[in-house]
Amino acid sequence: MTIRDVTLPDIARLGDATDTLDVTFQMDEDAFRSFYDRTARAVWAYISRTTGDNRLADDLMQETYYRFLRAAVTHDNETHRRHYLFRIAVNLVHDHYRRPYLHRLPEPDHRDHPQSQSGERAADRAAQRIDLTRAMARLTRRERDLLWLAYAQGSSHAEIATTLGLKTASIKSLLFRARRHLASLLGAAGPRQGQE
Amino acid sequence: MNIRECDREPDVLEAVISGAWPPGNIVDIVDLVHPGDPGDNDLRAHASRCPVCADLAAVSLVLQAERETALREARVPTSGQVWWRASMRRRAEATAAAARPISLLQGLAGACAAGVCAAVIALAWPATGRPFEGIAAALSEEGLRLGAAAMSAMLMNQALLSLAVVIGAGLILSPFLLYLALSDE
Numbered sequence A: 001m002t003i004r005d006v007t008l009p010d011i012a013r014l015g016d017a018t019d020t021l022d023v024t025f026q027m028d029e030d031a032f033r034s035f036y037d038r039t040a041r042a043v044w045a046y047i048s049r050t051t052g053d054n055r056l057a058d059d060l061m062q063e064t065y066y067r068f069l070r071a072a073v074t075h076d077n078e079t080h081r082r083h084y085l086f087r088i089a090v091n092l093v094h095d096h097y098r099r100p101y102l103h104r105l106p107e108p109d110h111r112d113h114p115q116s117q118s119g120e121r122a123a124d125r126a127a128q129r130i131d132l133t134r135a136m137a138r139l140t141r142r143e144r145d146l147l148w149l150a151y152a153q154g155s156s157h158a159e160i161a162t163t164l165g166l167k168t169a170s171i172k173s174l175l176f177r178a179r180r181h182l183a184s185l186l187g188a189a190g191p192r193q194g195q196e
Numbered sequence B: 001m002n003i004r005e006c007d008r009e010p011d012v013l014e015a016v017i018s019g020a021w022p023p024g025n026i027v028d029i030v031d032l033v034h035p036g037d038p039g040d041n042d043l044r045a046h047a048s049r050c051p052v053c054a055d056l057a058a059v060s061l062v063l064q065a066e067r068e069t070a071l072r073e074a075r076v077p078t079s080g081q082v083w084w085r086a087s088m089r090r091r092a093e094a095t096a097a098a099a100r101p102i103s104l105l106q107g108l109a110g111a112c113a114a115g116v117c118a119a120v121i122a123l124a125w126p127a128t129g130r131p132f133e134g135i136a137a138a139l140s141e142e143g144l145r146l147g148a149a150a151m152s153a154m155l156m157n158q159a160l161l162s163l164a165v166v167i168g169a170g171l172i173l174s175p176f177l178l179y180l181a182l183s184d185e
Helices: A008-017 A029-051 A054-070 A077-100 A119-138 A141-152 A159-165 A168-186 B009-018 B026-030 B041-049 B051-073 B077-123 B126-145 B153-182
Strands: none
Touching: A008 A077, A008 B009, A029 A054, A029 A077, A029 A141, A029 B051, A029 B077, A054 B077, A077 A141, A119 A168, A119 B051, A141 A159, A141 A168, A141 B051, A168 B041, B009 B041, B009 B051, B041 B051, B041 B077, B077 B153, B126 B153
């Protein structure tokens, strides 16, 4: 069941008839609002850029917070809570791509992005974004997750390992290969002497 | 020789994430040294020679810029909306879970009622079984012809009557069963 399945009469009936049901979450509303305000955009950005689909990001972000609220997990601190949230988001994205009819990222819609910029710089930025989106689409899911968490989110290796359910010791080499892959896709030649 | 890491990687990443390394496109990153630019020119000069740091700078600059764009374009619902929707959904799920045993009991009660009705009909109006008598007799004759003498017309009649009751009950119950099967989703 999703919130879209709940009709207005259902909502009225729920409000009247289910006051006695246990509908509490592991977090109170004020704490949730504060946490949400600090994390929502980052979660949306992660989902949007690793799936290439803003609408999907809207849906999966709400599902992420619902599952987070529903989970009966105690969090030691803000960092732990944040990692747990991202882990839910990562799993939701992976679940989404397990569906058989989804094999590749959609082409990005850049029509509304460069409006705040102007001229050549806006065109360069738009071209760069298209290059990046295409390059990201050619990475594996794990590579996208690793690179986004490490270089967009700025997460440490230990944090990435916790979020993705990997061993911390393996993150360095995985990141190296993912970075090499993306750099080559982006055409960032640079000096290559001595590289494997 | 494999070059997989460089001691200055943390410096490069820190410079990019902190914004000390001015954003630019990939070409800017390859042409790393720009006299007069803010930032650490020594670090840029190093990255121009080090393939590991060049890749790191290229990738992290692009992803940082993309993150900034994503954060700007994110149109997330307010925390109040998300909380309200989650509460409504939680309540709907709790209501559905609470109603599930009631639906099950209703289904069972319906099944029992249908069975009792069928039994009462069969007892009160034995004529309801007559259409089956002809079939039973025919089958019995066929059975006798084939040497199955033990299968009497009376037994056959009873068996077919029971079968009719079962089929009738199934027809009555099927809406309940369908309801039970589909009510969760």
